[in-house]
Amino acid sequence: MTTSQRSVHIASLGCARNDVDSEELAARLEVGGFTLVDNPEDAETVVVNTCGFVDQAKKDSIDTLLAAADLKGDGTVKSVVAVGCMAERYGVELASELPEADAVLGFDDYADISDRLRSILDGEKLISHVPRDRRKLLPLSPSARREAAAGLAVPGHAPLPEGLAPASGPKAFRRRLGDGPAASLKIASGCDRRCAFCAIPAFRGSYLSRPMDELEDEARWLVDSGVKELFLVSENTSSYGKDLGSEHRLERLLQRLSGIDGLEWIRVSYLQPAEIRPGLIDAMLGTEKVVPYFDLSFQHASRDVLRSMRRFGEAEAFLSLIGRIRASAPEAGIRSNVIAGFPGETQADVEILRQFIIDANLDVLGVFGYSDEEGTEGVGLPGHLSDEEIEERRAMLADVAIEVCEARAADRIGEDVIVLVEDAEGTGRAMHQAPETDGIVTLDGPAVVGDLITARVTDSDGIDLIAEAK
Numbered sequence: 001m002t003t004s005q006r007s008v009h010i011a012s013l014g015c016a017r018n019d020v021d022s023e024e025l026a027a028r029l030e031v032g033g034f035t036l037v038d039n040p041e042d043a044e045t046v047v048v049n050t051c052g053f054v055d056q057a058k059k060d061s062i063d064t065l066l067a068a069a070d071l072k073g074d075g076t077v078k079s080v081v082a083v084g085c086m087a088e089r090y091g092v093e094l095a096s097e098l099p100e101a102d103a104v105l106g107f108d109d110y111a112d113i114s115d116r117l118r119s120i121l122d123g124e125k126l127i128s129h130v131p132r133d134r135r136k137l138l139p140l141s142p143s144a145r146r147e148a149a150a151g152l153a154v155p156g157h158a159p160l161p162e163g164l165a166p167a168s169g170p171k172a173f174r175r176r177l178g179d180g181p182a183a184s185l186k187i188a189s190g191c192d193r194r195c196a197f198c199a200i201p202a203f204r205g206s207y208l209s210r211p212m213d214e215l216e217d218e219a220r221w222l223v224d225s226g227v228k229e230l231f232l233v234s235e236n237t238s239s240y241g242k243d244l245g246s247e248h249r250l251e252r253l254l255q256r257l258s259g260i261d262g263l264e265w266i267r268v269s270y271l272q273p274a275e276i277r278p279g280l281i282d283a284m285l286g287t288e289k290v291v292p293y294f295d296l297s298f299q300h301a302s303r304d305v306l307r308s309m310r311r312f313g314e315a316e317a318f319l320s321l322i323g324r325i326r327a328s329a330p331e332a333g334i335r336s337n338v339i340a341g342f343p344g345e346t347q348a349d350v351e352i353l354r355q356f357i358i359d360a361n362l363d364v365l366g367v368f369g370y371s372d373e374e375g376t377e378g379v380g381l382p383g384h385l386s387d388e389e390i391e392e393r394r395a396m397l398a399d400v401a402i403e404v405c406e407a408r409a410a411d412r413i414g415e416d417v418i419v420l421v422e423d424a425e426g427t428g429r430a431m432h433q434a435p436e437t438d439g440i441v442t443l444d445g446p447a448v449v450g451d452l453i454t455a456r457v458t459d460s461d462g463i464d465l466i467a468e469a470k
Contacts, residue, residue, distance in 0.1 A: 008034045009043035013061050014051025016184040016233045018084060021155040022049045025113055027175035032114020040068055045079045045117050052086035055371050061086050069100035079120045089203040095128035104128040108153045134205035142243035145208055154208055156186040180422060181228040181450040182435050185219055188234035196310045196377040200235060209244050216256050228450050229265040229420055231435060237268055238275040251283035258289045264452055267434060269295045273321055274312040285328050291431040292332035294325055301356035302349035305342050315356040322360055333432025335364035340397050341390030342370045344383035350393055357400050363408050364438045365401040369394035409460040416456050421447040439463035
């Protein structure tokens with residue numbers, strides 16, 4: 001480790017998976033001699049972990065980079081560096097269009113991130129990342145990937161170098177950037193699906209699971225640091241273990257994690273409906289500490305639109321899945337996202353989706369308007385709608401979704417819930433609410449952060465709940 005301390009601020013944008021990547025970068029930088037600071041104005045280097053999924057996320061990433069660049073010259077800030085999905089996806093193109101950033105670095109730079117930042121601060125001009133299709137870096141066969149992945153840059157998968165691994169704790173770089181009672185645990189990276197609207201597999205690569213022993217070690221380390229809830233994340237959590245062997249599936253991982261002393265809740269995210277097997281539902285509802293929460297990626301309800309998207313399912317099948325879950329756990333939280341205005345979508349398809357939203361009666365539903373993503377099949381499909389028509393359909397469906405989800409929350413009035421307290425003012429989340437996305441519960445008085453409080457819901461405000469401790 002170098003003795004010359006430099007300061008860095010990490011701005012993390014996008015999803016929970018990106019937040020875990022930011023914590024890997026934080027650990028690497030700290031080991032490399034950097035001091036992490038909370039305020040970007042106090043840093044010599046601002047690292048922006050960008051999101052490259054949809055247009056709004058890209059805009060937020062660029063705005064954050066520009067805001068950081070505005071700090072240069074007036075004080076401590078000397079350089080601004082882009083990393084993350086948008087940097088990986090666009091590389092030199094982003095660098096050309098955004099000269100305000102001093103460097104655009106890809107995943108391959110993460111292992112040497114502290115050296116990269118020091119070079120930039122010393123005045124060296126680095127060559128910007130050149131994008132490549134990361135699906136081609138691993139074998140097509142999932143069973144052959146583990147050996148091939150050795151030495152490959154996959155955020156969240158790199159083991160600590162010899163001599164740095166602790167006797168106990170995570171065997172991968174990670175340094176928590178928050179101190180809340182919930183933390184994400186990245187169980188896999190990449191995706192093997194080929195959805196026509198999604199570019200993620202091209203820049204995140206093929207599906208690669210993390211070994212169970214490694215995940216359990218990291219989970220224990222998180223719990224030792226005060227974590228009460230683990231949020232299992234990946235691009236496709238229901239595929240966990242398909243590259244590790246039949247004894248390493250998600251059901252088994254849930255059992256392993258449930259045995260960790262001090263851990264209270266395990267929450268599973270990013271499930272593909274086509275991969276939900278009856279045994280998985282049983283495991284999620286029957287394993288101690290796993291909360292009854294289902295994050296299901298429906299994307300649409302019309303069979304024709306789903307096939308154009310290169311996805312499976314239809315409204316009837318999705319409603320049957322929801323029915324199976326609620327038959328066993330009526331209180332279960334179920335959330336999803338759908339896309340309005342996909343190429344070729346007809347008014348009849350919109351009506352199928354509208355009725356599905358009503359019938360599904362989900363706790364949370366995000367409605368997004370379709371936009372072309374470079375390099376995806378959707379760009380070349382016939383039947384593109386105008387931006388105005390897409391927005392009109394999105395807005396109408398979003399209004400329906402809001403009404404349904406708020407009614408679902410109101411139906412919980414009188415229900416007893418267990419609340420994980422997240423701040424001293426008495427705000428927290430019930431089992432059916434994921435961090436940051438699914439609403440909150442406000443208790444009737446102060447509480448201790450990290451406590452689990454049994455309370456009765458007395459009112460609702462949108463999708464948020466108000467509850468009285470029992």
